[in-house]
Amino acid sequence: MSRGFVKEDDQEEIPMVPPRADLPEGVTNYVTQVGMDELLAEKENLINERDGIDTTNEKEKRITTNYINAKLQLLTNRIATSKTINLSKQPVGEIRFGALVTLKTGNKTTVQRYQIVGVDEADISKGKIAFISPIARILTEKKVGDIAILKLAKEDRIFKIIEITY
Incomplete structure (x- = not known):
């Protein structure tokens, strides 16, 4: 069904996720091993937070899950494009x-x-x-x-x- 036929109260806000630290287009995403470990720990914490969402309000749960998933997507992209320097x-x-x-x-x-x-x-x-x-x-x-x-x-x-x- 088109979102145009849904009651206004049922429409969810698109989560506003703050961007990661700026990295200009085309610049290699260098990280130290400590930095990579911090990124991986941050990812694990977000996954645990998402998996541990405990709310009886289904709408609130969806909004929170969407927000965390959006943050995870940005973080996963940053990890995938990183180059750890020895x-x-x-x-x-x-x-x-x-x-x-x-x-x-x-x-x-x-x-x-x-x-x-x-x-x-x-x-x-x-x-x-x-x-x-x-x-x-x-x-x-x-x-x-x-x-x-x-x-x-x-x-x-x-x-x-x-x-x-x-």
Whole structure:
């Protein structure tokens, strides 16, 4: 039967699912092994959540199931398109994907540490930056002692590479 002949009260809203972290078209979805493990754990949690839906309201159950299924579809696509990088095979002494980089900014005496990771595992509060971020791009292929310059609207931010580990 066409949805046009269904009572207005019976029509379900299409679930609005927030998009995953942005990954530009055509860019390979690199992840660390930790990032892949987190994605797989997230998928397992969503499946368990969907399978454990316990509600007596059938409409509410369908809406919740549809929402979780939509999230699972996005996540499954992200996992299927990911490429896990073995950090032990990255070039020692050069910043590449997965590097944990210690930086000194400008004339400051304190240092900052960032790890260059995949878009889904990036979290600045944990010191993890996405490989497609401007700072990761200027750091890539640099070595200890090199200077990287991030051009900002009002100034240039200068970083000196102090240490690189994987």
